[in-house]
Amino acid sequence: MRNRRTALGIGLLLLICGYLRFVAFPVREPDMGSQTLSESEAEELKAERAVTEEEILPGLIFAGEELPCDRASGTFYLPVDMDEPSWERGTLQAAASGVKVWLLDNPLEDDKQEAVRSGKSYRLLAVKGDVCREYALVFTGLPILTLDTDTGAEIRYEEIYGTMRFYKADSKADWVTESVMSAHIRGGSSRLNPKKSYKMTLYKKNQTGSGALRQNHLSFLGMREDDEWLLYAMYSEDTKVRDKLSLDVWNESGALEIDSEGFYGYHMEYIEVFQNGEYYGIYGLMEPVDYKQLDLTKENEAQPVEYLYKQKDPGVFELKGSWTEQTEEDFELLNAYLAYLEGDNSDFKEAVPDLIDVDNALDVWLYLQAVIGMDNIERNIFYPAVWEDGQYRLRFMPWDMDYSWGNVHDFDAGNRTRFSEEILTMRIAWKLGDRLIELDVENAREKVKERWQELRQTVYSDEWLTEHIDSYAHQVVDSGAFDRDGARWVSSGHNGDYESLKELACGRMAFLDEQLQDPLAYLDLKEYVE
Numbered sequence: 001m002r003n004r005r006t007a008l009g010i011g012l013l014l015l016i017c018g019y020l021r022f023v024a025f026p027v028r029e030p031d032m033g034s035q036t037l038s039e040s041e042a043e044e045l046k047a048e049r050a051v052t053e054e055e056i057l058p059g060l061i062f063a064g065e066e067l068p069c070d071r072a073s074g075t076f077y078l079p080v081d082m083d084e085p086s087w088e089r090g091t092l093q094a095a096a097s098g099v100k101v102w103l104l105d106n107p108l109e110d111d112k113q114e115a116v117r118s119g120k121s122y123r124l125l126a127v128k129g130d131v132c133r134e135y136a137l138v139f140t141g142l143p144i145l146t147l148d149t150d151t152g153a154e155i156r157y158e159e160i161y162g163t164m165r166f167y168k169a170d171s172k173a174d175w176v177t178e179s180v181m182s183a184h185i186r187g188g189s190s191r192l193n194p195k196k197s198y199k200m201t202l203y204k205k206n207q208t209g210s211g212a213l214r215q216n217h218l219s220f221l222g223m224r225e226d227d228e229w230l231l232y233a234m235y236s237e238d239t240k241v242r243d244k245l246s247l248d249v250w251n252e253s254g255a256l257e258i259d260s261e262g263f264y265g266y267h268m269e270y271i272e273v274f275q276n277g278e279y280y281g282i283y284g285l286m287e288p289v290d291y292k293q294l295d296l297t298k299e300n301e302a303q304p305v306e307y308l309y310k311q312k313d314p315g316v317f318e319l320k321g322s323w324t325e326q327t328e329e330d331f332e333l334l335n336a337y338l339a340y341l342e343g344d345n346s347d348f349k350e351a352v353p354d355l356i357d358v359d360n361a362l363d364v365w366l367y368l369q370a371v372i373g374m375d376n377i378e379r380n381i382f383y384p385a386v387w388e389d390g391q392y393r394l395r396f397m398p399w400d401m402d403y404s405w406g407n408v409h410d411f412d413a414g415n416r417t418r419f420s421e422e423i424l425t426m427r428i429a430w431k432l433g434d435r436l437i438e439l440d441v442e443n444a445r446e447k448v449k450e451r452w453q454e455l456r457q458t459v460y461s462d463e464w465l466t467e468h469i470d471s472y473a474h475q476v477v478d479s480g481a482f483d484r485d486g487a488r489w490v491s492s493g494h495n496g497d498y499e500s501l502k503e504l505a506c507g508r509m510a511f512l513d514e515q516l517q518d519p520l521a522y523l524d525l526k527e528y529v530e
Contacts (some may be wrong), residue, residue: 030091036106042125045102049132056133057126059095063088063172066095068146068165071277075121075136079169082116082141082479088172092124092137099128107139116141119480141479143169143221145231145285146274147183147200155183155198155275164200166220179216180204183231188312190233195281195489198231199288221269224287231273232284236417237402238495240282240482241472244268245505246371246401248468252459254363255397260386262295264397270475272484281485282476289399291321294384299323306392307385309334310399314378333385333392341432349439356394356432358442364396365433366452369512370460372423374528375403377430396432406504409530416493424504425511429527437519448519452512462506469505473498 037045059066060076067076080088087108094101104123107115114120116139124135149155149162164181180203187197203213219225234240247268255265268284289308291298296306298321307330308320317334319326333355340351352358368376382397403409403417410418436444458464476482477496486494515522 031087031089031108032091032103033106033108035091035101036103036108037125042102042104045125045127046132049127049130052131052133054131054133056128056131057094057096057099057101057135060101060124060135060137061093061095063090063175065167065176068144068167068274069277070274070279073136073279074134075138075279076124077138077140077144077272077274077279079142079144079167080112080116080139081170082113083170085112087112090172094126096128099126101126103137104134107137112139113478115139116480117478119483138480140272140481140484141169142282142475142481143167143269143271144274145271145283147181147198148276149183152276155185155196157185159184164202166218177218177220179218180213186230187233190235193233193235193492195233195235195492197233200229200231202227202229220285221271223267223269223285224293226287226292228288228290230284230286230288232268232286234282234284234402235489235492237407238417238493239473239498239501240270240476240485240494241469241498241501242405242407243400243402244270244284244472245465245468246373246398246404249371249459249465250367250398250401252464253455254360254367257363258357258360258395260295262293264294264384264395266293266399270472270479270481272481279484279488281488282481289382289397294397296384296386304387304392306387307333309383309385311379311381311383316379317383320382333394334383337394341435345439348435349441352436353442354391354393356396358436358444359447360395361432361436362444362448362451364398365430365436366448366455367398368428368430368433369516370455370508371401371404372406372508372528373398373401373404373428374408374423374530375400377428377528405501405508408528423528424508425525426528427522427525434523438523440520445519449516452516456509456513460509462509465505465509466502469498469502 062078067078069076092101102125104125107122110120119138122137124137126133126135144167146165147155147162149160153160159182161182164179166177168175181200183198183200185191185196186199190197202216202218204216206212206214215227217225217227234243237243247266251265251267255263258264266287266289268286271283271285273280273283287293291308294308296308299305309317310320311317319330337355340348340355367373376398380398380400382399384395384397385392386395406419406424407417408420408423410416437448482494482496515525
């Protein structure tokens with residue numbers, strides 16, 4: 001009995017000691033440092049093998065997922081949390097059997113955030129039998145989206161099918177989402193650029209096994225859950241932040257003032273894109289502006305049907321959405337509005353308040369003055385026509401804001417922007433807003449003054465603007481993506497002088513503080529003309 005108690009006591013003591021050892025010294029997952037070869041070890045491995053140019057590492061795995069790769073350069077990309085100074089734990093593995101991989105440079109010896117920001121390339125040695133080859137590994141601070149077409153052909157204007165994979169940067173748990181997709185080039189003048197924008201539609205295979213595809217609604221980076229997404233190339237704007245700054249200003253001002261079940265704005269988040277094993281640079285992943293976003297009633301839904309018009313150019317409008325047939329009746333409201341806009345003062349003042357949301361129109365007018373939205377004077381405006389209180393009423397929403405904050409068209413450099421010092425003290429002459437103020441429709445002048453003062457305490461404040469510019473610059477520059485995009489698309493231009501952009505934005509606000517004390521007198525200011 002005594003021996004049994006002694007044995008039981010010893011066993012219990014060992015169990016406690018083992019538990020305490022586990023708590024005090026937990027088993028840690030191997031890290032990248034553990035698979036880094038010394039210089040002598042690397043030379044020994046290479047000496048025993050022939051160096052080959054053949055592809056021996058078709059895939060590289062980290063945290064259970066195969067990493068994106070730029071095949072021409074043999075560079076793999078691993079998205080990481082750039083705001084977390086500690087390196088992600090885990091090791092790299094070859095996706096193919098019979099291949100071993102080692103690092104020749106140890107990332108854990110470097111400052112992670114500096115390595116990400118500088119886009120440092122780490123040498124990677126792959127060994128297969130009696131041959132070896134060097135590859136590279138780069139860490140990025142942005143999420144990555146890969147597009148691989150079924151045929152391997154480049155995405156063009158006709159719809160092409162393939163697979164999409166989305167890689168989160170801030171997590172390595174359930175961090176990759178895959179879907180069947182189709183894509184095509186989108187955009188107007190941006191189609192002329194070498195770096196294209198795309199529309200992507202997501203699908204999943206029918207569970208019945210018939211091979212048919214059905215919609216796959218997914219959410220990315222906190223944006224809406226949907227099957228349709230836009231990939232915005234941001235080619236013409238050199239800072240890569242003007243468009244996002246402008247759309248977020250609208251999202252936090254005019255979009256919030258519209259009483260609707262929908263959202264009269266759209267969101268964009270930064271990512272990097274690969275297409276068919278080729279690095280394509282920094283993109284904006286965007287929600288589209290459509291009937292769903294605005295909560296409009298489409299054709300063949302509950303009546304009355306609502307409309308979404310878009311002004312593409314001066315005098316050029318299109319009706320968005322899928323219509324079995326478009327008739328003159330579908331454009332009746334828009335044509336009536338345009339007739340009054342060009343008509344005499346008395347008819348305009350009497351009729352327009354019943355046709356439009358005046359407060360919304362004044363918000364758009366103020367917004368264009370603030371962001372210096374020169375490309376939205378007679379284009380890039382959505383006109384949702386909603387049914388309320390027994391009649392149709394037009395609302396307004398700006399779109400495509402890369403030509404803003406002092407940037408104008410550079411006609412000598414193709415589809416590019418140039419900075420205009422002159423426009424900083426000019427008026428953006430959006431005709432509807434100008435006429436509302438000129439004729440003081442529904443007390444428009446006082447409304448503009450009060451609304452400006454209200455917005456200057458929030459989204460138009462110097463603090464809000466500078467904080468957001470800093471945040472966007474952090475994402476595009478400190479992720480390493482800005483320099484990579486510059487190397488990939490040399491002709492697009494890249495300007496990282498964000499201090500000047502902050503000064504410009506705050507200077508424009510101060511200029512409007514003075515000018516908008518008398519909105520009517522402001523209409524006499526010289527207007528921007530292309």
